[in-house]
Amino acid sequence: MNQMTEIKPLTRKDFESDQDVRWCPGCGDYALLAQVQKLLPTLGIPREHFAFISGIGCSSRFPYYMETYGMHSIHGRAPAIASGLKLARPELSVWVVSGDGDSLAIGGNHFIHAMRRNIGLKIILLNNRIYGLTKGQYSPTSEFGKKTKTTPLGSIDRPFSPVSVALGAGATFVARTVDSDHPHLLDTLRRAAEHPGTAFVEVLQNCIVFNDGAYNALADKETRDDARLLLRDGQPMRFGKDGTKGIRMRGFEPEVVTVGEGGVTEADLAVHDESAANGGLAFFLSQFAAPLPVPLGVFRAVEAPVYEQLSTGLADDARAKRGQGTLEKLFNSGDTWTID
Structure with a gap:
């Protein structure tokens, strides 16, 4: 009599590889690794059905530390692979794990086309606003005026907003989180994992060696409530220690107001709508800059045809009309030439 083998549920340890993690002590990449390893066992997906692809950079060592299939590929090309x-x-x-230099510089073209196709990838971009692996050069997200080894007099490039780029390319799921808020990071990753089509998550991540403190205002308990705006679908945009601050629109101009002062009520505040079809509100939020708070959470989540399903449909239609093809028929079809 055959005995059925009991299938044990997966745990976080099942996704931990035997490789030594070679990031600098205190690097924000550790937080992402821990939360991904915590999330995957809860998704109900066999471990052999996960694959992590990366490009080049500190964050791109990620596949080594996951006990899954994966590939450490070439600079900027992870979305294509x-x-x-x-x-x-x-x-x-x-899953794709990348950095601000990897995805938005040499990999910019591959990045935007992955977004517009809506192929079922989960793309995580760790944004530390610096090139860490190559020792501190300015990146496409470095602040205007940033002094680095390659911009000793200060950068005169305007920085990309990764969220804006993803939205502009038509991404159907776009979110932002921060390495220091582990519950928010985990919840955001879960939302991305459950989304059909391309899911893009920007993780604001501290580089303790070459750009330490870039996101201190979002991490420090004394300042974070006033520095960040947690986006909640269908809810007024409130922030601050007691939720008394909010965002009110004056035409196309946002302003920070205090609920209860000057006749301001919650009804005066802008309401977040992550499923807005045109994505205008999401893009508007992605352009927030000081003194406005930094929006965190899901900017946009909409459904659209998924690329791999469309591709499979095309192949099925072709087989239905022409039958199952063979390489031999393909090689000998159409015009042929004989080369002496």
């Missing part, structure tokens, strides 16, 4: 894998094996849960 991950797209090919997802098309070939649509049943897999394919």
Whole structure:
């Protein structure tokens, strides 16, 4: 009589590889690694159905530390490689882990086309506003005026907003979180994992060596409530220690107001709508700059046709009309030439 083998539920340890983690002590990448390893066992997906693809950079060492399939690929090309894998094996849960330099500089073209295609990838961009692996050069997200080894007099480039780039490319799920808030990070990653199509998450991440303190205002308990705006779908945009501050619109101009002062009530505040079809509100929020708070959470989450499903449909239609193809028929079809 055959005995059925009991299938044990996965745990975080099942996703921890035997590789030594080689990030600097205190790096924000550790927080992402811990939360991803905590999340995956809860998704109900077999471990062999996960794949992590990365490019080049500190964050791109991520696949070594995951006990899953994965690939440490080439600079900026992780979305292209991950797209090919997802098309070939649509049943897999394919994740891309990248950095602000990897995705928004040399990889910018691959990044935006992954967004517009809405292929089922989960793309995590760790944004520390600096090139860490190559020792502290300014990156596409470095602040205007940033002094680095390659901009000793200060950068004159205007920085990208990764969220704005993703939204501008038509991404159907766009979110932002921060490495220091582990519950928010985990919840945001869960939302991304459950989204069909491309899910993009920007993680504001501290580089303790080359850009330490870039996000102190968002991490410090004394300042974070006033520095960040937690986006909640269908809820007024309130922030501050007691939730007394809010965002009110004056035409197309946002302003910070205090509820209860000057006749301001909650009804005067802007309301977040992550499912707005045109994405205008999401893009508007992605452009917030000081003295406005930094929006964190899901900017946009909408449904749209998923690329790998469309691709599979095309293949099925072709087989239905022409039958199952073979390489031999393909090689000998159409015009041929004989080369002496």
